[in-house]
Amino acid sequence: MDKPRIGFIGVGLMGHGMARNLVEKGFPLTVMGHRNRAPVEDLLSRGAKEAKTPAELATVCDIIFLCVTGATQVEALVRGPEGIAKGAAPGLHIVDCSTSEPTLTMALHAELKAQGIEMCDAPLGGTPVQAAEGALSAMVGAEPAAFEKVRPAIEGFAAKVIHVGGPGAGHTMKLLNNFLSLGYGAIYAEALSIAAKVGVTPQTFDSVIAGGRMDCGFYQTFMKYVLERDVNAHRFTLSNAHKDLRYVNNLANATGAANFVSASVKNIYAAAEGLGRGAWNVPQISDVVAEMNGVSLGEVPQLKAAE
Incomplete structure (x- = not known):
């Protein structure tokens, strides 16, 4: 045929x-x-x-x-x-x-x-x-x-x-999948910043989490950036992340669903894009949240888009 x-x-x-x-x-x-x-x-x-x-x-x-x-x-x-x-x-x-x-x-x-x-x-x-x-x-x-x-x-x-x-179900599932991963990214970023506030380094943080129940493929690529400063560890921009999370929120609004967490996660990525970091990749949300908290997780390997 x-x-x-x-x-x-x-x-x-x-x-x-x-x-x-x-x-x-x-x-x-x-x-x-x-x-x-x-x-x-x-x-x-x-x-x-x-x-x-x-x-x-x-x-x-x-x-x-x-x-x-x-x-x-x-x-x-x-x-x-x-x-x-x-x-x-x-x-x-x-x-x-x-x-x-x-x-x-x-x-x-x-x-x-x-x-x-x-x-x-x-x-x-x-x-x-x-x-x-x-x-x-x-x-x-x-x-x-x-x-x-x-x-x-x-x-x-x-x-x-x-x-x-049926038609639309694939996009729904993809958005929910992305919400899970981007939500984890926001959680990792906040946890790393809180850790830095009390002097716990990303290396020490990783030594506890790696290999445990909270380890996963997304955590590994996220932390490859955090630990090694490899901007290509996860190639997906913060502006695309913000776009996907807007779609998640639009879907929740269209269906009348309560979406406490996805709304908060969307605003974290919206803030990153608003600060001119839209071209950065997803793991670099860790640097954005760290900056907001007045701490550093390491040298940022590329210039801020606004500069």
Whole structure:
């Protein structure tokens, strides 16, 4: 059976590895131009083709993957004047791998369904390295028939594919996953600052926590920065963290849920971005909270964005 024709928008840190896996596994691939030409040219050298607009891409694809920043970009790519909806024919499946707003996904699904187009969401767990290795996890929100249609392509870059519910359910699960990790980041930062207030160093703090019940993969990458000052230990910016937590709070508001903790965590990352630290990576929230407390956890290895 012929493999479906794949379109890909957003071949950045994560998207490039995902798209490379697809083209190398025999999926006919067309990508849309990216401000960084290097990943586009790499994919073209491997056999991919290029489209100039989302509408043009839609005319030559069966499945289109989106891997962009968030809801604003997704909405423009689908609903814009040269958006996917303008060039799509019935039977097209759109799979949003971004961390976006569930309410937008559900709204797009409802309006595109009338055109015979399926909107699915498949946000990701993992890193750019895992994307290149085809070892991501995907939380898929889709109608059952649509899930079966897109699953083989998702399996091209994801080792773990879980159908978590209907359209929007994937984005909901991704936001909750990110809330857990970013919440831990805020807790680690505050705990480290309190420790520093009484002269307990990050090294001593880690010697107690590492290997215990509160140790985990996120703790390890977070503390790799704190202890080694490796800014690339966890490459996810504070501005993106703030965006995801805004989405969590929006979801809580839309559902009428009480969200005492996520509101507080959101405000910690909002403060960091407000102080001009949005380009810093997540573990560096420890330095922001330390600065607010008048202590230092170590030399900050990059200049403040505001300077």
